[in-house]
Amino acid sequence: MGGPIETTIELVIESAAFERMVEIIQAPMTQPEIIPTIMPLVVGFVILELYFGKYGHKDSEWTIGLINSLLWIKIAISLILTESMETLPERYLSYGLLVLGFFTAYLNFNHLWRKRIAFSITSEFAAYTYAYLTVILVKTDIPPDFVTFQGSILFLTVIFVAASLIKLAEQTKIAKKSTNLGISK
Secondary structure, eight states: OHHHHHHHHHHHHHHHHHHHHHHHHHHHOOOOGGHHHHHHHHHHHHHHHHHHHHHHHHHHHHHHHHHHHHHHHHHHHHHHHHHOOOHHHHHHHHHHHHHHHHHHHHHHHTOSSHHHHHHHHHHHHHHHHHHHHHHHHSSOOOOHHHHHHHHHHHHHHHHHHHHHHHHHHHHHHHHHHHHHHHOOO
């Protein structure tokens, strides 16, 4: 009989929890249909761990830009692995989003471009609306023509105005609360 450490290890290995952990690890191999969902999570996790290992948690703006770039990568990989990509515009949109994601992730990861440019291009607004439009254009029968381009610009404008009004309302609410509490900035 081994010592207490060996006994504990043996109990853990023989437990139902250990068997379930093995099932969780093997799930992508036994159920490959989940790979398009799992792979971007694993890639994002590894990149973020490397990033935080390099920079720590000190500069949240660069982190947000990197995370938004990873969002583009995740959406693109999901589209590439789950859609038929029958038309050239669908392929251009999906692979273009993937290239944009990796390119901006590289620049954000290494802080290689000016903050102002990085935050404009990989802002939440840009990241989420561009990803949304890409998914809509790839997954629906909406034709990628000039009218769609105009409609996309109009959509982005409406979303930008709505988001700006929400931010303004929230800032006004915070300022009013601060004034009522006698807090000054």
